[in-house]
Amino acid sequence: MAGVQEAREGDKQGWRRPQLRERRVLVFPLPFQGHINPMLQLADVLHARGLAVTVLHTRFNALDPALHPEFAFVSVPDGVPAEVAATGTIIDIIVAMNVAMEASPAVGEALASVLADEGQPRAACLFIDANLLAVQKAAAALGLPTLVLRTGSAACLGCFFAYPMLYQKGYLPPQESQLYMPVNELPPLRVRDLFTSSKNSHEKVRRVLARITETVKYCSGLVINTCETLETTELQRIRDELDLPVVLAAGPLHKLSSKSTGSSLLDQDYSCIEWLDTQLSRSVLYVSFGSLASMDSHEFMEVAWGLANSGHPFLWVVRPGLVQDLDGLDFPDGFEIAIEGRGNVIRWAPQQEVLAHNAVGGFLTHSGWNSTLESISEGVPMICRPQSADQMMNARYVEDTWGVGFELEGKLERGKIESAIRKLMNGKEGADMRDRAKELKKKVADCLESCGSSQIAVDKLVSYILSL
Template sequence: MAGVQEASHGDVRRQHARRVLVFPLPFQGHINPMLQLADVLHGRGLAVTVLHTQFNALDPALHPEFTFVAVPDGVPADLAASGSIIPIILAMNAAMEASAAVHDVLASVLADDGQPPAACLFIDANLLAVHKAASALGLPTMVLRTGSAACFSCFLAYPMLHHNGYLPPKESQLYTPVKELPPLRVRDLFVTSSSDHEMVRKVLARASETVRNSSGLVVNTFDALETAELDRIRRQVDVAFVLAAGPLHKLSPRSTGSSLLREDRSCMEWLDKQAAGSVLYVSFGSLASMDGGELSEIAWGLANSGQPFLWVVRRDLVPGSDGPGLPEGFDRAVEGRGKVIPWAPQQEVLAHFAVAGFWTHNGWNSTLESISEGLPMICMPHFADQMMNTRYVEAVWGVGFELEGKPERNKIAKAIQKLMNEREGEVARGKARELKKKVGSSLENGGSSLLAIDKLIEHISSL
């Protein structure tokens, strides 16, 4: 079959009675949890076919247990190079809806006699075009929400937020509480100061439509973390189930293989040589960017803090530069105490005995991974759901605090000391450890997340 890369051995049909298809949105924070869910389902005896775009294409060699199928995405090269997430999502869906390519690929996959019959397709909520193509073929779709339950609850509330005057946001009202969605304030909603608000509104409306028209919703969270938010979604969305099956990275037997960036594993040997509970891990995710001045302030803030640190500095962190040049004298100032790498095996880093805190952009994967290891956070959100995640970290769970405003070296050094060595950081660390225990409970036999996976497998088996 054209476009299919067979990534398994022997008679797949004989080994597996049923098959699931998965189609992640092609950004790192969406790919990871979708492939983790695929791992979980495969571990329960289901064959897995991964559909993926040519944009940020996945490497089938890293997942020999799956079958991979490329799908034309229609994203113009210049737009793909820009990294502009919302325009890419809209362009991808528009191209897929204007073409029969997705329909034809799905039809070909379903007709493949060499594979077990497909029970359903798991998609990202941002792939409404794929849902429409699957529906036309009679293939049930389920949505994996790769963000928090609170974030999706906000998606659903967007029409209300407009009607009640919170949106579009006004500069004078950024700290106004959103009384319908406590503890959020206007500044915590799914917006940034530079957002094209109507474009954001369109993307979120389409994501909500995808979920409402699906057969069920799986959220990468756990019941004890977002009880009220999950209940709110269940009241508002009429689907067969809303399951909290996370943290998926703790359920997946595979910790590597879905990174779009090459991990520098030298950091693990470096961490092995550090004192227990001494290191601050710093990473702002796979998409955030900053200017050279901000990078310099962060560098000197880390240097002036006196704290051991491991800092992820992506080569494209400062757009338009030939690699993110660190300020002159920085290497000398932190010699023996700090390590800078282009990308890290983050789950392993956060679980390491030497790491005691995380300075993060608060994407949901990073937030959930930090909670899972009982680590408190310094929060520096950039866009999308990161402001909302930060608000929950600080005001609901009490496991960190926000570093507001532009990065400034003295403010940074004080924040690091507060997190790593002062009472406020110790209180946050204690609360993070309590949440870590709740993560463990959710993953035990009879725990909420394992029961959610059981229900999901039962539902798939009934299709």
């Protein structure tokens, strides 16, 4: 443990202790932005503790090795048909990827080649995303231990484990009359907050979640991108459920990693930081719906006018693909004049730097877990507009458990959006949420201190890896 502690203290002070890297970890992220970033952040944390890292990645959403010269990179054929990659849902792509990988020896051959590389330190284990059951099977055939990184919340994973019970007790599939019914076994969730997909059948979702559960239950250890102070009860429930050597809350990973941005699939516009420098403290609403969420053109227009009519400065991320039925960016007539001097629209933002900026006083978000964690870590309260997957339960925790935001429900209408912005940025309720957000930020920061729970979790993880 002495070497681990020395490396940890050195990294905390901004330098990395030169050392011979005698062991190596392999990492294999699911190729979507919200999964890539935490995995590469974990890789960076482990590299800082003296472990060599090899990143295996698919050709779909291929990573750029030039962004991480400290890692070795290996491209693995994923077998995703071009049509599915272009038009399929995320679940379609995950299913197609696993089917192709299980039918082909390519993954096993790639892993065998990496393990046989005598120019690299001996591999101790492979970190995988829980969606990659096919990769776990290939690793098991080679005798390589797999550990799972869950990039979502502990509450979300607990929900996956509970799915058979949720169907048995009639919570699922959800009925319109039951949407606001509490799920007594998983407080504070209601039926409407459970993991769901509007674009896939409940049976397909059920099969995918069953495979995730299988991947986790048969791994050699579990790391969750959360921290003890945020999800104490949820983490204990998972530890009680699983018979694993380690179940560790080692997050927020973007705060533990020196390369917090991971590997962005879109070019980040840093000019927005200079613009934020010109704004008053806590005056700006940051608006971003993540890397995958989308809306139709009518909803886009309502958001535009809601922002314009609110009277507040805002920074709005309008990435390619955000609006489903528009080929280009087409703002309503008069919008640009209405926001002149106080509105800034960009294609993609360095989100962690934006949320950490003193000018940002609120976040209108799709409630993905990464965005939620990043906002909490900077003490920024949220207006939540969840759409699918785990976003509804994240929003529920933001509002009901932590009290650092509220959900914007129903149809997107400009008047409703305008009122929500004023409530968060000007109202007494918003001020109370901001105070609670500051308190929660401090609690999370305590987990990141040298004797905090997240740093201790990383110490335990490194010791466990070295024992394999």
